[in-house]
Amino acid sequence: MKVAVLPGDGIGPEIIAEALKVLKVLDLKIEFEHADVGGAAYESSGHPLPDSTTKLALASDAVLFGAVGDWKYDKLERALRPEQAILGLRKHLGLYANFRPAICYAELTHASSLKPELINGLDILIIRELTGDIYFGQPKGRRKAVDGPFVGDDEGFDTMRYTRSEIERIMHTAFKAAEKRSKRVTSVDKSNVLETSQLWRDVATEVGKMYPHIELDHMYVDNAAMQLVKEPKKFDVLVTGNMFGDILSDEAAMLTGSIGMLPSASLNSKSQGLYEPSHGSAPDIAGKGLANPLATILSSAMMLRFSLNMESAALRIEKAVQAVLASGLRTPDIYSDGTQRVGTVEMGNAVVAAIK
Ligand code: NAD
Secondary structure (H helix, E strand, O other): OEEEEEEEOOOHHHHHHHHHHHHHHOOOOOEEEEOOOOHHHHHHHOOOOOHHHHHHHHOOOEEEEEEOOOHHHOOOOHHHOOOHHHHHHHHHHOOOEEEEEEEOOHHHHHHOOOOHHHHOOOEEEEEEEOOOHHHOOOOOEEEOOEOOOOEOOOEEEOOOOOOHHHHHHHHHHHHHHHHOOOOEEEEEEOOOOOHHHHHHHHHHHHHHHOOOOOEEEEEEHHHHHHHHHHOHHHOOEEEEOHHHHHHHHHHHHHHOOOHHHOEEEEEOOOOOEEEEEOOOOOOOOOOOOOOOOHHHHHHHHHHHHHOOOOHHHHHHHHHHHHHHHHOOEEOHHHOOOOOEEOOHHHHHHHHHHHHO
16 A cells, blocks of 8 residues: 655644654555645745646555645745645545544543533534535636626626536445444535525435435535534534535534544545645644644544555554543643643654554
């Protein structure tokens, strides 16, 4: 198995180093090859996603990605900004399914803004369609009002669009994921208003009939946003389109209180995947040894599970993370009274020790 390692910018290299330490102690048959991405690649080659990095990603079974971006690149033209590298990799690899688990560890319930009883034991999987919807539909653009005698007004427009096959594909992904969990899928749409969503709901229902052992329910996105803060544990697998998923997955992430804990995976139809923490490059703490590496370490566990078919190794990582939290070690972002404050490297070392 081959893994492309793309550390990127900010805290990216620090957290990737810890995830690699953890993967290496498991002594798996994986070849790791490093490449630049994001601002680091812009500095070395003038582009955030050089061809050599894309080629490496395409030739690998999985990509382990740190984070990209820094405020110093904000003035660059859009196509050269570090964040474009993620969009480029999604496109080149055809990564249409984004998996964002929101898990609340018992030891960290205090970090949530919700009451402990609402959040304790929370384990939701949000599956977001990643390559369609209003972000990619055509036409999109801006039009200036015509000068002279008043005609119309300045306008901006985007097109929400999904095809049947795109919806079928993500629905199968969701039902298959639910088979390994509690066999419930909630499909989120806005079919009371949007034609795209009506198609979404019809196709979800049709695909659902192929999985009679899995319970499917439908929910409008506004209600889903409310239910996520009112009674989040009612969800198990939540599947939705690109824009609704973008918003709901961030909302669900914050239920757990700590962005430093949340992994993510984006997969294509060949189970190739890009694995990265849900957070960004955190330039404010980069180089200070303060970053929480657990989201990246947990992303590497998802990589073993979904792309490399190494379930037992994935479980060993997840159990080790739980053991480290139970032992009271905390990076500053999840620190509370009575626990022991540690840095990035100590946290990585503790996970390695727990695995050993
Ligand atoms: P961010 O997620 O980088 O940081 C938000 C806050 O969370 C900061 O206070 C940061 O210190 C903290 N934080 C994030 N990860 C942490 C960790 N592992 N441990 C402890 N604290 C952590 O979001 P931002 O500040 O809005 O963006 C910073 C840069 O990251 C921008 O250039 C943005 O475009 C980029 N970004 C990249 C990705 C990605 O690479 N996938 C995602 C989001 C943002």
